[in-house]
Amino acid sequence: MTARILLTSAAALALTACNQAPSDVSSGVLDPALAEVAAPDMPQADRQLLWGDTHVHTINSVDAFSSGLANADIDSAYRFARGMPVIFPRTGQRVQIDRPLDFVVIADHAVSLGISSRIARNDPSIMQYPIARRLRELFETEGGRALTTAGMGGSNLTEEELAAFNRDMRSDEVLAGSWQGQIDAAERHNRPGTFTALIGWEWTFAPNLRNMHRVVFTNVDGDQAGQFLPLANYQTDGPEDLYAFFEETRARTGADFVAIPHNSNLSEGRMFELVDKNGDAFDAAYAQTRAAWEPVVEITQYKGSSETHPALSSNDEFADFELRNMLLTGVPTDPLGGSYVRSALLMGMAEEQRIGANPFRYGIIGASDSHTGFSSQLENNFLGKLGEDYLPADRLGDNKVPIIFPAAQMSASGLAGVWADHNDRQSLFDAFRRREVFGTSGPRMSVRLFAGYDFAAGDQDRRDFASHGYRLGVPMGGVLAPSNGRAPRLMIQAVKDPEAGNLDRVQVVKGWVDARGRTHEKIFNVAWSGGRSMRADGSLPAVGNTVDLTTARYTNTIGAAELATVWTDPEFDPSMRTFYYVRVLEIPTPRHHLFDALALGIDPATIDIVPTIQERAWSSPVWYTP
Structure with missing residues (x-):
C-alpha cells in the first residue's frame, strides 16, 4: 500500500489550485457521434475549485409556495448564495451562509x-x-x-x-413573463469572476409519481435565454422530448444545455431503466444522445443519497447512507438498480458492450433541492427543506408538521465541486460537459483524480500534481484507451474541508463488465488515516468516533487533514470495460437532528435515526474501454 498521509505543504497548495483538462465534448459542439473521440486539451493555466448548488427553489416554484410566503424570493436566494445576510421570511430571523458559493442554479419548476x-x-x-x-x-x-x-x-x-x-x-404569454423574471434576476446577480448565476429550471416529469426530474441549465446570458421558453413536464411524455427540445432550441438560438437527473432514489427504477418512453430497448443513437445531453447526475441531496443501496451492494459497508427508497408520496419501494447511480454506471457499460454506446456515462455532483430559497448544508445550522420545517420544534417537537418527508429525516446535503478555468457561465458549463466535477454531502473537501499508465509512487506529492496529471493521464470524467494490457494507475489527492471533520479514508469503487455481459463491483481502501492495518479481506478497522452525544460536539483528534496515493488495480483485466471513482469519507460528526434533539431536551436515543454521520465526497468516474 503506497498511500501516505500528507502534511500541510506546497503539495496541498497545489491541490487547492490545480486544474483539469477538457475531455470528450468541447463547448458549443454537441455531436453525440463525436462525444468520445474528441482529443482532450491541456489547460492553459491551473484550474480553480469552485463550489456551487445546481438545485435551489424559491417561492417561484409552485410546490415551494405551499408554505405561502414562508420561503425566500429569488433575489433573497441569490443574495444568500453570494454570502449576504438575508431574512428568513417565515421567522424574520437573519440568516447567512457560512461561506459564499461560487455559483448557483435557481432551478424553479417550469410547470406553473x-x-x-x-x-x-x-x-x-x-x-x-x-x-x-x-x-x-x-x-x-x-x-x-x-x-x-x-x-x-x-x-x-x-x-x-x-x-x-x-x-x-399555461399560455406562452404567462410563461414568458415568469421566465423573463428568472432571467432578469440571474442577470442582476451574475458577477463573472466572482459569482456565476447560471440560468436554468427544473423539468418535473414524474409518471405515476416516479421521479424522473431533470435540472436544466444553459451556458448563455440573458438576451439569448430570452429567445426560448423553458420546457415543462406537461408538454412532454418522456426525456426524449427534452432532448428534442434541446436540439431544436440550440439550432434556433445557439443556446446549449446540460440536464442533470436528480433524486433517482425516488424513481422506483424508472430513472435508469433500459427502455425508452415507448418501451423499446436502447440503440446506439439513443444512448449517444442521452449521454451527450446528460453528462452528470445528482448523487445526493436533501431527499437522500442515490449512490447505492445495501440490497444492491451487499459488500459495501458504507452503502447504508442517508437512504430514502420511496416514491414522491413517501410510500416505500423495493430497492431497484434503476434507482441508483452505481447500478446505472454498471448498466451503462453493459449497454456499451451490447450496442457500442454508453447511455449512462455520468459525472457525479451533489446539490440541495432546497425549497426555502437557501442552499443550506451545515449539520449544525440546517435551515430545512421548506420554511414550515425550519425550526427545531417543527422538525422534532410537538409542533412538527406531518409532511411526506419528515424534516428530521432530510439530509443536510449536498454540493458540487467543479474544476473550471474561470468563474463564469461558459467555463462552468464546459466543466460540467467534460465531467470534471465531484459531489459532496455538504463539506467542502477537495478531491482530485487522474488516471493513466505512467504515474509512479510518490507522484501524489509532486508540486506540479495537476499539470503532471494532465500530461500523463485523464482527469475525473475522462476515458482511457488501452495501453498494451497495462493496468491503469490512479493518482488521487483528498484534502479536508478546513471547517469540517478530518478524513477517515479514501476508497476506489470499481465496476466492470465480464465477457458474458454480467456486471460486478468491488470497493478498495487505498489510503487511510491513523496506524490501522488492512485486514486480509481488504477491510479496515473503524476510524473511531469522538462525538459527544450529550453536547453534539466532536474533536478532530482522529483522522487526517490530507490523504493521497498512487494506486494500481491489482485485479485488472484488460479485456473488460471498467470504471473507477473515488469516495472520500470523513470521521463521524454530529448529524443535524442531534442538535435539534438536544436543544429541545429530547433523548437522541428515542429517535430512530443514527445521531452521527460520516460525510463524504464522490468523484466523477474514469472509464477504461478495451
Whole structure:
C-alpha cells in the first residue's frame, strides 16, 4: 500500500489550485457521434475549485409556495448564495451562509413557473385573467397550499376553472413573463469572476409519481435565454422530448444545455431503466444522445443519497447512507438498480458492450433541492427543506408538521465541486460537459483524480500534481484507451474541508463488465488515516468516533487533514470495460437532528435515526474501454 498521509505543504497548495483538462465534448459542439473521440486539451493555466448548488427553489416554484410566503424570493436566494445576510421570511430571523458559493442554479419548476408568487403580489400582467383572480381568492381564504394544489393540477378547481387555468396560466404569454423574471434576476446577480448565476429550471416529469426530474441549465446570458421558453413536464411524455427540445432550441438560438437527473432514489427504477418512453430497448443513437445531453447526475441531496443501496451492494459497508427508497408520496419501494447511480454506471457499460454506446456515462455532483430559497448544508445550522420545517420544534417537537418527508429525516446535503478555468457561465458549463466535477454531502473537501499508465509512487506529492496529471493521464470524467494490457494507475489527492471533520479514508469503487455481459463491483481502501492495518479481506478497522452525544460536539483528534496515493488495480483485466471513482469519507460528526434533539431536551436515543454521520465526497468516474 503506497498511500501516505500528507502534511500541510506546497503539495496541498497545489491541490487547492490545480486544474483539469477538457475531455470528450468541447463547448458549443454537441455531436453525440463525436462525444468520445474528441482529443482532450491541456489547460492553459491551473484550474480553480469552485463550489456551487445546481438545485435551489424559491417561492417561484409552485410546490415551494405551499408554505405561502414562508420561503425566500429569488433575489433573497441569490443574495444568500453570494454570502449576504438575508431574512428568513417565515421567522424574520437573519440568516447567512457560512461561506459564499461560487455559483448557483435557481432551478424553479417550469410547470406553473412564478404563477403563485405573481398572484400573491397582484402582478397586473397576470391578474388580468379571471382565473388568476379566482386563484387569488383561494390564496386569501385557504392559504398557500390551496394555491399550490390548483397550480399543480387543480383538484380544488371546477372543470371550467381547470380549463381556464390550462388555457391561460399555461399560455406562452404567462410563461414568458415568469421566465423573463428568472432571467432578469440571474442577470442582476451574475458577477463573472466572482459569482456565476447560471440560468436554468427544473423539468418535473414524474409518471405515476416516479421521479424522473431533470435540472436544466444553459451556458448563455440573458438576451439569448430570452429567445426560448423553458420546457415543462406537461408538454412532454418522456426525456426524449427534452432532448428534442434541446436540439431544436440550440439550432434556433445557439443556446446549449446540460440536464442533470436528480433524486433517482425516488424513481422506483424508472430513472435508469433500459427502455425508452415507448418501451423499446436502447440503440446506439439513443444512448449517444442521452449521454451527450446528460453528462452528470445528482448523487445526493436533501431527499437522500442515490449512490447505492445495501440490497444492491451487499459488500459495501458504507452503502447504508442517508437512504430514502420511496416514491414522491413517501410510500416505500423495493430497492431497484434503476434507482441508483452505481447500478446505472454498471448498466451503462453493459449497454456499451451490447450496442457500442454508453447511455449512462455520468459525472457525479451533489446539490440541495432546497425549497426555502437557501442552499443550506451545515449539520449544525440546517435551515430545512421548506420554511414550515425550519425550526427545531417543527422538525422534532410537538409542533412538527406531518409532511411526506419528515424534516428530521432530510439530509443536510449536498454540493458540487467543479474544476473550471474561470468563474463564469461558459467555463462552468464546459466543466460540467467534460465531467470534471465531484459531489459532496455538504463539506467542502477537495478531491482530485487522474488516471493513466505512467504515474509512479510518490507522484501524489509532486508540486506540479495537476499539470503532471494532465500530461500523463485523464482527469475525473475522462476515458482511457488501452495501453498494451497495462493496468491503469490512479493518482488521487483528498484534502479536508478546513471547517469540517478530518478524513477517515479514501476508497476506489470499481465496476466492470465480464465477457458474458454480467456486471460486478468491488470497493478498495487505498489510503487511510491513523496506524490501522488492512485486514486480509481488504477491510479496515473503524476510524473511531469522538462525538459527544450529550453536547453534539466532536474533536478532530482522529483522522487526517490530507490523504493521497498512487494506486494500481491489482485485479485488472484488460479485456473488460471498467470504471473507477473515488469516495472520500470523513470521521463521524454530529448529524443535524442531534442538535435539534438536544436543544429541545429530547433523548437522541428515542429517535430512530443514527445521531452521527460520516460525510463524504464522490468523484466523477474514469472509464477504461478495451
